[in-house]
Amino acid sequence: MKRAQWLQQLAQAATPNLEECIEYLGSTCEWLYEFKHTPQDAEWHAEGNVHIHTQMVLDELYQLLKTQARHITGERRQALILGAVLHDIAKPVQTKPMLLQGKERIGAPQHETVGRSYLAPRIMEWELPFNVLWQVLHLVGEHHMPKHLALKESQVAAYWRLARQVDLELLYWLEVADMRGRICPDLEWQLMCLDEFRNQAQCFACWGDNPxxxxxxxxxxxxxxxxxxxxxxxxxxxxxxxxxxxxxxxxxxTYAHREHYAHLVMTVGLSGSGKSTWLERHYPDYEVISLDELREQFNGKRNSQKHSGQIIQAAKAQLKAALREKRGVVWDATNLRAELRAQILDLGRDYHALITLAVFLLPLKVLDKQNNQREYGVAQSVLERQIEQFQLPNLTEAHQYQVIGENGVLLYESGNWSTL
Structure with missing residues (x-):
């Protein structure tokens, strides 16, 4: 059976075990092969390694899909099953000994966000609608949030924020399966936290479309x-x-700025993803601040990393001038890491600009091909390093968020008034 057919069966009644899932998904998500070799804390996960836990989560999820969650069908069922398979995808690289309250434990800090970023450029090769892939990414990236919000007794703003990123009902069922799919002493308390999350999400009208x-x-x-x-x-x-x-x-x-403001567009994407071509088509009149072009001016070639401090300062000075004059301006670079993006995006907010993130997600095979065809293509080693460094932006990093796919197709948009 081909992967496309196998994926389609997840929308219906299929209940594949983890070994079967790895058979079809492991070629794009190789960390799945490490689940059997990734230990977990003996108290939090007495059942054993990540492979055992993930199989137990799938078993619990399939039972829920036959009973309490049987109304979850079609593409939502696909996303939920794939989210369960992949929710701990980054544990093989994030797991390490930790000292917690004077006791040595085993943990995997930030495995949710690392997992989401790892998956983003890889699952674009799967034969699924983008809305399913998007849900999978955020089920993985946010799967600890239900308990977190319940414990903090979070108010409506936190639920609104989370509901714009992921279907809260799917997230709830994933976490019920995640909790039931483990052996731990406080299971009943954990499930009570999830029930509190569900009650609050329904109370705030976030159980479904975000209002x-x-x-x-x-x-x-x-x-x-x-x-x-x-x-x-x-x-x-x-x-x-x-x-x-x-x-x-x-x-x-916003009275003083709403009729006359700068618009800052930041690109986020690996080399070869078509950023420059897309910008020429959609923002032909905007000033483009290209770090590649500045490197060429300073160093004589685009891939030289010399004088990086001077180049960034020159680029920021150019950006400040555009923001001060309330013009349209593009910060054109790969912008793969969150902390580097924040420096520029915060500058835009200081000038009361409208900020748009244009995030480019393409299958890795397509990226590799397009990079080789570019006039200024990067070395394969550089592209591989970019893939390792890539951090998928959160929606809250900017006012408007767009995902652009192959051939410049708009796959997703959020925060744009004109799309309501």
Whole structure:
């Protein structure tokens, strides 16, 4: 059976065991092969290694899909099963001894976010609609959040923020299976936390479509189209971060900037993903700050890393000038790491700009081919290092978020007023 057919069966009644899942998915996600060799803490996971745990999670999930969650069908069922298979995908590289309250334990810190970033460029090769892949990525990346929100007694803003990234009902069922698929002394308490998460998500109307975007939209009918775009983006950010409580507060606070503002576009993508071509098509009149071009000016060639400090300072000076003059400007680079993106995005916020992230996700085989065809293609070793460094941005890093795929096709968009 080909992988495409196997994946399609997940939308129906298929209940493959973990060995079968690895047979079809391991060629793109090689960390799956390490599950049997990855230990877990004897108290938190008395059942044994990651492979044993993941099989138990699948068994519990299939039981839920026959009973309490039998209404989860089609593409949502596909995403949920794949999320269960992959939820601990990064444990093989993140697992290490830890000292917790004076006691040595085994943990895997940040395996959720590392796993999401690892998967993002790899599962693009799978024969699935992008909305399914997107759910899988965020089921993996957010699977510890339900318990976290319940323990912190988080308010509505945290639930709104999470609901824009992932289907909270799917996340709940994944975590019920995750908890039941282990042997630990506090299982009942863990399940109670998940029930609290579910109750709060339903109370905040996040069990299904996130109500926040439409809630904001109804408050802005009297604004100009340009102001609507700006106020909607800033309202979404402010309300999701819990900085303001009402849309009217954001409308008032953005009065000085909403009709005349800079627009900062940042690209995020591996070499060969088509960033420059896409920018020429969609932002032909924007000023483009290209770190590659500045390297060529300073060093005589694009791949030289000399004078990096001077180059960044020159680029930031150029960016500040564009933001100060409230123009459209693009920060064109790979921008693979979150901490480096934050420096530029925070600068845009300092100038009250509207900020858009254009994230390029293509199958690795396509990236490799396009990189080899480029006039300024990078060495294979450089591309492999980029893949290792890639950190998939969170939606909250910018006001607007776009995912661009092969041939410049828009796969996903969030935070844009015009798409409501």
């Amino acid at each position: 926040l975007p439409k809630h904001i939209a109804t408050r802005m009918n009297n604004l100009s189209p340009k102001a609507q775009r700006y106020v909607y983006a800033y309202s979404l950010a402010a309300l999701e971060q819990g900085e303001l409580r009402m849309v009217e507060e954001v409308i008032s606070k």
